Amino acid sequence: MKRPLCPVRRAFSPWDDPGEQPLIEFRNISKRFGSFIAVDNLSLKIFKREFHALLGASGCGKTTLMRMLAGFEEPSEGRIFLEGQDLTGTPAHKRPFNMMFQSYALFPHMSAARNIAFGLEMERLPALEIKKRVWEMLSLVRLEGFAKRKPHQLSGGQRQRVALARSLVKRPKVLLLDEPLAALDKKLRENTQLELMNLQEQMRMTFLIVTHDQEEAMTVADRISVMDKGKILQNATPGEIYEQPASRFVAEFIGDINVLDGQITTKQQRNVRIFSSVLGAHLDVRYSTPAKVGDSAALAVRPEKMRLSLEKPEEPETNAIPGEVWDIAYMGDVSIYHIKVAETQTLRAIVANTSRLVERPITWDDQVWLSWDSDAGVILTR
Incomplete structure (x- = not known):
């Protein structure tokens, strides 16, 4: 029986231990292509057995950073260390990494087993050792019955697992994954994500994914x-990034969020009041911020933390503003309400569809109240 992931992941936080040494360290890394700066004086530590994600839009530098780690590109400035050893000048084939590409790059004329075995054959390992490792990998990715099939005889998900097995069979210290699931449909992608997490934990390896x-x-x-x-x-756990984004860019890039610009009018420890000129109203926030009274700031609230009602709520420590239902997007499990609260401001609220939808209690053009608790939002100053 597989060990459940939740307790393992919950207890895993080597980055919080000042005595823990990183497995990989990017130190003041820059990469320029002519006048274009792809990576700009970046520093990052990745720890043993960590599943680390480089996340960003196209052109943000994430793939370039991975390619420098793999040895396919040389930094213009800075150093990359593996277990304290400088990798400068170490060619790609001598680095203990394997990369799984978005295209999978399987050999079309070889069977699944031969594709997996290819790297071991190039290292001239004994035939019995190669056979043993290949079958271990086929079992790990649950493709024992597909060993003799060629790539065109496999589904997209099966090809993805062959590519993954080929990347793991050489037992690298770090597996590099470059948009590995982009070609899969949504349902298969979700299932494969869980498989990746289980594989990473079973093999006790370090994974670095670009996505x-x-x-x-x-x-x-x-x-x-x-x-x-x-x-x-921002470099943090998923929960920290979602609940405590460090900037407006991060808040808007991760998930959906409502942002109200304003100015801090009062501040007492974690109790902050912001005046929104668009709404003409004061909003209360319980959030630690270095910003001072008079500073410009933005209040950011996730749509699922907002509530809709036909009557004004009277609960203490609750912000409430009137609005009109402008649009409704029915998503099956939830409905997304777009509420016009000012001439130039529309906010979104997510309402769970907990019962079969027959008639909406709140519908288009209704006059409503949008409310949220004072500790539901965060203050953004950059």
Whole structure:
């Protein structure tokens, strides 16, 4: 029986231990292509057995950073260390990494077993050792009955698992995954994410994944580095990034969020009041911020933390603003309400569809109250 992942992942946090040495360290790394700066003076530590995600839009520098680690690109400045050893000048084939590409890059004329065995054959391992390792990998990815099939005889998910087995069979210290699930459909992608997490835990390996898919990063990673313009804007656990984004970019890139610009009018420890000129109202926030009275700031609230009602709520420590239902998006499990609260401001609230939808208690053009608790939002100052 497989060991459940939850207790393992919950207890895993080597980055919080000042005595823990990183497995990989990027130290002041920059990479330029002519006048274009792909990676800009970036530093990052990745720890043994960590599943780390580099997350960002196309062109943010995440793939370039991975390619430098793999040895396919050389940094313009800075150093990369593996277990304290400088990798500068070490060719790609001598680095203890394997990379799984988005295209899978399987040999079309070889069977699944031969594709997996190829790297071991190049290292001239004994035939019995190769056979043993290949069957171990086929069993691990649950493809024992597909060993003799060629790539065109396999489904997309099966090809993905062959590529994964080929990457793992050489037992690298780190597996590098470059958008490995992008070609899969949504349901298969979700199932494969869980398989990746289980494989990573079973093999007790370090995985580094590059992805632009926020849900994928939130699902598989122990920590996420959110990147933009060659820099890491925030490096934290998925929960921290979602609930405590460090900047407006991170807040808007990860999931859906409502942002109300304003100015801090009062502040007492964690009790902060912001005046929104768009709403013409004061909003209360329980959140620690270094910002001072008079500073410009934004209040950010996730749509699922907002409530809708036809009557004004009277609960203490609750923000409530009037609005009009502008649009409703029915998503099956939830409905997303777009509430116009000012001429230039629309906010979103997510309402769970907990019963069969026959008639909406709140529908288009209704005058409603949008409310949220004072500790539901965060203050963004950059």
